Amino acid sequence: MSESNSRLNILFLCTGNSCRSQMAEGWARHLKSDLVEAHSAGIETHGLNPSAVKAMAEAGVDISGNRSKKVEAVLDIPFDYVVTVCDHAHEACPVFPGKARVIHRGFDDPP
Numbered sequence: 001m002s003e004s005n006s007r008l009n010i011l012f013l014c015t016g017n018s019c020r021s022q023m024a025e026g027w028a029r030h031l032k033s034d035l036v037e038a039h040s041a042g043i044e045t046h047g048l049n050p051s052a053v054k055a056m057a058e059a060g061v062d063i064s065g066n067r068s069k070k071v072e073a074v075l076d077i078p079f080d081y082v083v084t085v086c087d088h089a090h091e092a093c094p095v096f097p098g099k100a101r102v103i104h105r106g107f108d109d110p111p
Contacts, residue, residue: 007037008080013089017042017068019049020085026056026063039079041071043092
């Protein structure tokens with residue numbers, strides 16, 4: 001946990017920060033906002049996928065205000081964990097300063 005925050009800082013990283021990482025961030029915030037400070041980013045930016053927004057809304061999670069961003073925009077955050085959610089992001093994952101632990105859990109891209 002970061003010294004300034006009692007919650008874990010977690011980054012969900014995928015290729016375009018449009019679907020998988022956005023959904024993971026949304027679920028983490030929805031389920032564990034008291035324990036987790038969730039973020040998402042991409043190796044590139046592809047914009048927020050409307051299908052992801054719709055699917056999450058149907059599950060009761062609002063990610064409509066999220067924006068697609070590149071990983072460079074969050075490199076100054078002291079992450080405890082970086083979770084790569086696709087193989088491309090895992091292969092291209094940058095080195096994070098500090099003690100961030102990188103975990104890979106690939107998910108298929110939704111249709």
